[in-house]
Amino acid sequence: MKAVSAKRAALYARFSSDLQKDKSIDRQFADLEKAARRLGFKLDKQHYFADRAQSATTLFERPGLTRDLLGAAARHEFDVVLVEATDRLSRDRADLFWLNKRFKFNEVTLFTPAGEVSDMQLTFDGHSNEDFIRKLAGRVKSGHDELTREGKIAGGKCYGYSAVPGQPGVRVINETEAAIVRRIFTEYASGSTPRQIVKALKSDGIPSPTGAAVWNYQGICGSDGGSTGMGMLHREIYRGKIVRNRIRYVKNPDDGRRLARRADPDDLLMVDAPQLRIISDELWEAAHAVRKARKKKMNPGGCKPAPTLARKQGILAGLIRCATCSGNMVLVSSTRGGRVACSNATHRQSCAHAKSYAIDAITAEVMGKVKEELTNPEFLKRRHRARTLELAKAEREENEERVQAQRDLDRLKLQISRLVDALGDGDLPAAEIKAKMKAKEAERVAIEERLRLLGKGSNVTSLPDATMAAFGKSVETLIDLLGRNPDDPACRAAFANLVDCVVVHPTPKKQPYDLALYARVSAIGNLKLFPEARSHEKMLADEGFAYFATGNAVTSN
Known part of the structure; x- marks a missing residue:
């Protein structure tokens, strides 16, 4: 390939997982430096930009790109941005085109080691990068579903259980915590409110699942909708059933925050796991009967709540x-x-x-x-x-x-x-x-x-x-x-x-x-x-x- 006339180049590197290391950034910079020499670009260490352990599915929380790189581009400090591949910038098609528009406005050209990225290449990469994320999510979900069918837990630690070292997904009952779970269900079924339950737990010196001295009463009931805030009373695992695909997560394109939403009911997966049962079906039903009675008392007509508008913050909000x-x-x-x-x-x-x-x-x-x-x-x-x-x-x-x-x-x-x-x-x-x-x-x-x-x-x-x-x-x-x-x-x-x-x-x-x-x-x-x-x-x-x-x-x- 014919060398491009000497231009000032900025390098950008990124890795997405906390499991990866800074060596990934060093390796990307080393490869990009080699490509820059071959392409005849001038390099300056001040124009090496990176984001560590940040996903490419959003531009939020990526200061190395959105603040430092784009800021320097706006000041015309370089002529070229060199990346290992366009997926280092973004795996979202709209974001990728948005970034390229900013580069063009500031007269900066996007390059990979293979050469200048054309509009056609960017279009192809935008589709393929998004497709990679969809396929990866599908493979991960398939693997988690398979673990669930085997009676294993494809997720984090749940109160009442302990992980088995060297056996991913295997859980055993933690008898100390299981006794607390039974106590909470029993007291709730007997008529105690969540506030009364957590007050008694604190009085007895029993630490919360996070290790804090004080329990959050909202963690007892959570929500009935199955979308967010699932409390202890709704965890089917306590009666020996592993439930998966109850909720799904989406990212808000306006602010990059991850939101939980109810998943497709047809995708729900429930597997019997009698070895993980902590409470009896009778106690489960008794606790949920109390829950339903209280809910009916609060809403005797069974009316669906009207859609709520975003809460308007007062002038002293947060102060x-x-x-x-x-x-x-x-x-x-x-x-x-x-x-x-x-x-x-x-x-x-x-x-x-x-x-x-x-x-x-x-x-x-x-x-x-x-x-x-x-x-x-x-x-x-x-x-x-x-x-x-x-x-x-x-x-x-x-x-x-x-x-x-x-x-x-x-x-x-x-x-x-x-x-x-x-x-x-x-x-x-x-x-x-x-x-x-x-x-x-x-x-x-x-x-x-x-x-x-x-x-x-x-x-x-x-x-x-x-x-x-x-x-x-x-x-x-x-x-x-x-x-x-x-x-x-x-x-x-x-x-x-x-x-x-x-x-x-x-x-x-x-x-x-x-x-x-x-x-x-x-x-x-x-x-x-x-x-x-x-x-x-x-x-x-x-x-x-x-x-x-x-x-x-x-x-x-």
Whole structure:
């Protein structure tokens, strides 16, 4: 093959399984370096990109590709991307074409050791890569089904059983745990509620299946639908039946998360395994009779629940903490504006702070504190000087938050790019897509501002009075805008950057709430509450589309 004129090349490598090792990356880079020399490419170690133990079926959670490689391509740091094969980039046909579109827009050519990847080759690879995944999934499922027919377990450990070393899929009853399983079924059949059962288990010092001191009561019943959250009461293995193919998993193309759905009933596989029986059929039936009676009492008409809309998050979502255990406060009632309570007290009975609080009352008091304290220059100066307190703890917590914020930012950028593609293609209503783009863009600029704050040093510096006054004025504007429209995405994102958490201290019943508001100290005087967001036209242009006066978007390449 005739050598291509010297061009700057970037190398990308990936392996998909935790069972593989970093040597796979080293081997891929070594092979790609050899191919690059043969093709006459220039290499720079700064342009070696990799993702370790990441699946090619999604672009999410792959920072080496979506953040580093695409970012460097957008800065025109190289002319060629060289990969071992196109399946290193993606095994999803749509994602593969999406990546190639980004490369072309940035004037980057995709190569494998065999040469430049043509559009026809990319089309063929897109189909064959997806077909490989389908066939692989089919082979894995077939192998698991065969194990099930042999009376073996094709999955992880189940409470009540132990694995046999050297015998894959073979399980034996763990008598210590089996006694706990029988106790749970017996107590439930006798009328005890899941909360009462887990409270007694904790009192007797019996650890949960995860090893934690506290059991989760939701793990007793789980769900009746057979889709997600299967609790102990629904595990047929306890009565000597191995069940497989009850559920299947799909990946949400919008965020890459894996979701469980009910599988085809015709695919259900149930095999008798008397050697694994822990409870009798009589006890099983008695427990499920109680379950059915309670379900009928809660829904006497047997009505099917109406489809539910996604829960709208409040302005303080994720910010309210329990003062007793430092755990999250979660929604426990959605009536009359909603109420929150300590998650550990509600679900695990591991915290004594069991009182619930009205969300509206907390929100009103927090808004008052924000306006009163964060617009006062003297208060702001005192808080700014306090930045050196508990510095080591703050830096440790900020590092964890920085990692999560970067992941969220990577995910948002990918979602925005796909929305831009949808708007450019014109297949979906433009108004709906633009509304989603505006909300995502508000989140993006807010997270970038948060990352900027988390990256600032910890040295205390004095801030001019004018800076403090301007910051206080911005806070007043934010509170005013939230009062008019609490659902505005830019205002909600700004508030989340400003407030670190709201700590709720226990108070007697019908007594005023005792709240402590903690602002992000690094934000005082430094935070841009309303960082500039891109327009729809700018987002389209950044993703490779030209937006004309007619309102029609076309690709610029």
